[in-house]
Amino acid sequence: VRKAGGDHIVSLSNETHKAINRRSMIEKRLLLALDQRNLKVLYQPQVDLQSGKITGVEALVRWEDEKIGVVSPDELIPIAEETGLIHHIGSFVIEKASRQAVEWQSKGLNLKVSINLSVREFRDKNMAKSILSTLAKVGCPANIIQIEITEKFALEAEAETSIIKQMRQLEDQGITFVLDDFGTGYASFRYMQLLPIEVLKIDKTFIRSLMQSEKTQRLINGMVHFGNSMNLTVLAEGVETEEQKELLKSYGCDAIQGYLVSKAVSEDEISELVKK
Ligand code: C2E
Ligand code: CA
Ligand code: CA
Numbered sequence: 001v002r003k004a005g006g007d008h009i010v011s012l013s014n015e016t017h018k019a020i021n022r023r024s025m026i027e028k029r030l031l032l033a034l035d036q037r038n039l040k041v042l043y044q045p046q047v048d049l050q051s052g053k054i055t056g057v058e059a060l061v062r063w064e065d066e067k068i069g070v071v072s073p074d075e076l077i078p079i080a081e082e083t084g085l086i087h088h089i090g091s092f093v094i095e096k097a098s099r100q101a102v103e104w105q106s107k108g109l110n111l112k113v114s115i116n117l118s119v120r121e122f123r124d125k126n127m128a129k130s131i132l133s134t135l136a137k138v139g140c141p142a143n144i145i146q147i148e149i150t151e152k153f154a155l156e157a158e159a160e161t162s163i164i165k166q167m168r169q170l171e172d173q174g175i176t177f178v179l180d181d182f183g184t185g186y187a188s189f190r191y192m193q194l195l196p197i198e199v200l201k202i203d204k205t206f207i208r209s210l211m212q213s214e215k216t217q218r219l220i221n222g223m224v225h226f227g228n229s230m231n232l233t234v235l236a237e238g239v240e241t242e243e244q245k246e247l248l249k250s251y252g253c254d255a256i257q258g259y260l261v262s263k264a265v266s267e268d269e270i271s272e273l274v275k276k
């Protein structure tokens, strides 16, 4: 019995040990990957429900390391935020996605490109400036770029005047802000007054239970109406079925994103999808 207990302790600490190893491995390899520009960006289409056309895409970072394998954004982003490497991921995605936006435009594809940025990135007082200088460098018009911030971001930004200032500065140049994961955070509507938000993105957890629960249907209907009455564009993410799409359309939702249309794909596949 004593022996078994001892083994148990050893195996527990092995688990912890493994987790720590993986983390430091990810940190090390990520630095290298950033240096060698080994990250990728894929794009997930967004469809306008009135026209049925693809009018925008969300840029999503992808990383497959030759030693570690695929590291999902859900694992990668929190580590990058804690270590500060998120700034480098942000610059990489902004440059890559805005270059792509310009390329699509030159081919006659009018697509808005959304980029996810975290609150930590906006604590850098030069964030707005560096975004604008990247756009200028690659010749990308600011009004085709959207920045997605989460409700958590909005709540923290509400108390930080330098972040609000930077958001306004970007808004002045034509960049629009999307409130991501809407409905999952804290029921504070104060940031709606303070922050220059133009798009509400209803979180996919609500959409998932849309067909099962009448309560969820009323909730989503309410969110869409709230957005419309605030003059915001309302987009639903995680739309996987035709039924979900039709219901959302009947509520007056403006746009959808999700596997029903397409998962995140390469820039060339986006061009193909738009032409269809
Ligand atoms: P998010 O911003 O909420 O992005 C949507 C996530 O839902 C993406 O996961 C996307 O692939 C997934 N998704 C899309 N359609 C569907 C669907 O129909 N059903 C379901 N179940 N899922 C769907 P992904 O790419 O793994 O990204 C996870 C999160 O990582 C993102 O959530 C975002 O918060 C973060 N992230 C991704 N790329 C970046 C980035 O470049 N910078 C930052 N700061 N965060 C990023
Ligand atoms: Ca997002
Ligand atoms: Ca989301």
Ligand code: CA
Binding pocket: 227, 228, 231, 232, 233, 234, 254
């Ligand atoms: Ca609307």
